[in-house]
Amino acid sequence: MAQQQETGAGSEAVDGVFIDDVTDAGAREEAHRARGTVRPITVVGNPVLHRECKEVTAFDDELARLVDDMFASQRAAEGVGLAANQIGVDLKVFVYDCMDDDGVRHVGVVCNPVLDALEGRERVLDEGNEGCLSVPGAYGPLARPEYAVVRGRDAAGEPIAVEGTGYFARCLQHETDHLYGYLYIDRLSKRERKDVLQQMAENTPRYETVPNE
Ligand SMILES: [Zn+2]
Numbered sequence: 129m130a131q132q133q134e135t136g137a138g139s140e141a142v143d144g145v146f147i148d149d150v151t152d153a154g155a156r157e158e159a160h161r162a163r164g165t166v167r168p169i170t171v172v173g174n175p176v177l178h179r180e181c182k183e184v185t186a187f188d189d190e191l192a193r194l195v196d197d198m199f200a201s202q203r204a205a206e207g208v209g210l211a212a213n214q215i216g217v218d219l220k221v222f223v224y225d226c227m228d229d230d231g232v233r234h235v236g237v238v239c240n241p242v243l244d245a246l247e248g249r250e251r252v253l254d255e256g257n258e259g260c261l262s263v264p265g266a267y268g269p270l271a272r273p274e275y276a277v278v279r280g281r282d283a284a285g286e287p288i289a290v291e292g293t294g295y296f297a298r299c300l301q302h303e304t305d306h307l308y309g310y311l312y313i314d315r316l317s318k319r320e321r322k323d324v325l326q327q328m329a330e331n332t333p334r335y336e337t338v339p340n341e
Pocket residue numbers: 259260261262302306
């Protein structure tokens with residue numbers, strides 16, 4: 129997908145080693161959210177969701193606190209992935225707590241993510257529905273490559289790479305998109321987008337959101 133390659137345009141890709149985001153997934157997620165504070169979720173229309181976020185340059189305590197708050201907020205909203213701009217922070221960071229198609233749970237954090245272009249690899253698309261905490265109560269059909277590799281840095285600034293298949297691959301693409309100012313609804317047809325926004329209008333979010341002005 130051409131759109132997918134475009135999302136990486138603003139950042140310089142780093143070669144990182146593939147991280148183990150499976151071992152102790154539950155304990156790591158719990159430790160983050162125990163330290164964190166739940167923050168309300170920004171929704172479609174909030175400017176912070178519709179522009180490219182700033183690169184992370186300081187891998188410090190403040191970033192660690194942001195990551196903790198993101199895990200706490202993700203859990204409270206029952207999400208499988210959360211980007212920093214979804215709690216109103218203009219920084220390229222996302223967290224995830226997501227099962228792949230084999231039922232394996234992945235937990236991690238990626239700063240300054242860039243998706244691999246997957247050149248030379250057969251593009252197998254996963255047809256499925258997608259939803260977003262920033263488009264509460266709505267789902268829409270969106271085909272995405274069923275395999276993704278994202279490269280970036282961990283919260284300590286070390287170069288990392290994360291590999292995902294199936295639903296987890298979708299998550300990695302969705303969260304990276306967020307940090308470049310794209311929501312999944314931006315990839316839908318006009319009619320599908322309208323339908324999704326209609327669903328959102330008809331439902332009350334199950335978690336606290338930031339009102340749009
Ligand atoms: Zn989202």
